[in-house]
Amino acid sequence: MRKSKLVLRSYVLGAVFLLLLWWAVALLVELPIIPTPDKVLTKLGHVFFEAIAIHSAYSLWRIAAGLFLAVLIGYPLGLVMGYFKQADRFLAPLVYLTYPIPKIALLPILMLLTGVGEWSKILMIFLIIVFQVAIALRDGIRAIPEETYYPLYSLGASFWQLFRHVIFLASLPKFLTAIRVAMATAVSVLFFTETFGTQYGMGYYIMDAWLRVNYLEMYAGIVVLSLLGLLLFGILDLLEYLTCRWQK
Amino acid sequence: MIEVEHLSVGYDADGREQSALHDVSLTVPQGTVCAVIGTSGCGKSTLMKVVAGLIRKFQGTVRIDGCPVNPQEMKIGFMPQNYGLLPWKTVGENIYLGCCIKGEESADLEVRGQALCQRLGIAGLEKRFPHELSGGQQQRVGLARAFLLRPDILLMDEPFSALDAITREEMQEVFLDLWQENHITTMLVTHYVEEALYLGQQIALMSAHPGSVQEVMDNPLAGSAEERHKPEFFAMGQRLREKIREMGARS
Numbered sequence A: 001m002r003k004s005k006l007v008l009r010s011y012v013l014g015a016v017f018l019l020l021l022w023w024a025v026a027l028l029v030e031l032p033i034i035p036t037p038d039k040v041l042t043k044l045g046h047v048f049f050e051a052i053a054i055h056s057a058y059s060l061w062r063i064a065a066g067l068f069l070a071v072l073i074g075y076p077l078g079l080v081m082g083y084f085k086q087a088d089r090f091l092a093p094l095v096y097l098t099y100p101i102p103k104i105a106l107l108p109i110l111m112l113l114t115g116v117g118e119w120s121k122i123l124m125i126f127l128i129i130v131f132q133v134a135i136a137l138r139d140g141i142r143a144i145p146e147e148t149y150y151p152l153y154s155l156g157a158s159f160w161q162l163f164r165h166v167i168f169l170a171s172l173p174k175f176l177t178a179i180r181v182a183m184a185t186a187v188s189v190l191f192f193t194e195t196f197g198t199q200y201g202m203g204y205y206i207m208d209a210w211l212r213v214n215y216l217e218m219y220a221g222i223v224v225l226s227l228l229g230l231l232l233f234g235i236l237d238l239l240e241y242l243t244c245r246w247q248k
Numbered sequence B: 001m002i003e004v005e006h007l008s009v010g011y012d013a014d015g016r017e018q019s020a021l022h023d024v025s026l027t028v029p030q031g032t033v034c035a036v037i038g039t040s041g042c043g044k045s046t047l048m049k050v051v052a053g054l055i056r057k058f059q060g061t062v063r064i065d066g067c068p069v070n071p072q073e074m075k076i077g078f079m080p081q082n083y084g085l086l087p088w089k090t091v092g093e094n095i096y097l098g099c100c101i102k103g104e105e106s107a108d109l110e111v112r113g114q115a116l117c118q119r120l121g122i123a124g125l126e127k128r129f130p131h132e133l134s135g136g137q138q139q140r141v142g143l144a145r146a147f148l149l150r151p152d153i154l155l156m157d158e159p160f161s162a163l164d165a166i167t168r169e170e171m172q173e174v175f176l177d178l179w180q181e182n183h184i185t186t187m188l189v190t191h192y193v194e195e196a197l198y199l200g201q202q203i204a205l206m207s208a209h210p211g212s213v214q215e216v217m218d219n220p221l222a223g224s225a226e227e228r229h230k231p232e233f234f235a236m237g238q239r240l241r242e243k244i245r246e247m248g249a250r251s
């Protein structure tokens, strides 16, 4: 518990530091394109429930859906590749050939296939995360020393028992790290995809405010976007803290 | 009873087949402890892995209570050299792992588990993780897991080697104390002559290049703490050392 207080305090300190920096820059530059934080936060208080909330909900939903799909496909794929060496021989070339393709380059194709609506955005996030999940999991499982399995092998454990008692927990830290790394990319790509073909999402909101030359609303949107990131990373950190306590 | 007949095992090393065990035969009668002793690299761990069902590619026959090794059907307690604790499971979860995998849910499991922890001096540590324990405590957790399972056979690969001399002797006594209750057929690898004499009713001497059992000695001095300080014990130890040295010179 003392540790969680410490963590909370460092987050607050970080936020205060950023705010001060922002304030200093705003006062120095004195341009409408960089308003001071107090004005932005007041604005945020006014527009959050009537406008931003629905946009952030849309963005969150797209991230959650993309992430869910990516884990649904990427986890079993990585599991098979990591545990069964034979399977990896066939799957690795496939993954290696497709992994380096910049996923954003596929956006036009995705939009042609699935339309400009919800699916192209969710699939984009899925495509970005799924490889990272699969490869991180495979490497995590590969890194488990053979001896770790011995006590279970000698007890005649089934594959499900191996997964439950060894593979899942041993590879969890690598898995969470992969999600964390992928999440940052996913959020920025989501922002990009939300600037067209939709009336909802933080990307749309921020770009729309910008076009309307409403800088206060634009900044309010950016603040919410960063809070969204904080929320997502915070959840991941908490998950890691709860499940990876066994690590030194 | 563990019966090993004409066992040969090879490893793939750089594409060539390297012989690790050659024509090994050894029988451990029901309810006895067999200490396997030999220099490092002579194939002791390999022998244990074959009997534990971890190595399936071998020539010869290995039978446990008359049946070919099959970890699914029989209860094999295997304690590898590093105790085999899972770092992400608490001490308690590690102790019950064997019974959990075997799906054992007898009503007195909890009670027996607690009694074992009490006797092994690890009561109160159940919530900790293995890395928060000393080597000796980890060893005790491994023993607790093995004895809670009440296996058909118990295989221990250098169980006490990583411990300091004092803790090692303590653990040997703890092991004997637990063993006296169930008389589980046990194979125990060691490279300490005194340990072999103290624990093994039978002592199998192994030599290297290729790994094989040179001699199986009966050891009447096993299992008693008083014998440990008698001159016979020392004399026997000297004889054993001599034999091991001779084998090393021959190969």
Ligand SMILES: Nc1ncnc2c1ncn2[C@@H]1O[C@H](COP(=O)(O)OP(=O)(O)O)[C@@H](O)[C@H]1O
Pocket (backbone or CB within 6 Å): B011, B012, B013, B018, B019, B020, B038, B039, B040, B041, B042, B043, B044, B045, B046, B047, B211
């Ligand atoms: N996985 C392996 N691959 C190739 N060679 C191995 C492997 N494990 C053991 N060996 C070889 O087999 C021999 C016996 O090893 P081991 O059974 O571990 O000996 P011990 O336990 O008596 O020290 C050694 O020469 C070792 O190099």
Ligand SMILES: [Mg+2]
Pocket (backbone or CB within 6 Å): B044, B045, B157
């Ligand atoms: Mg060994």
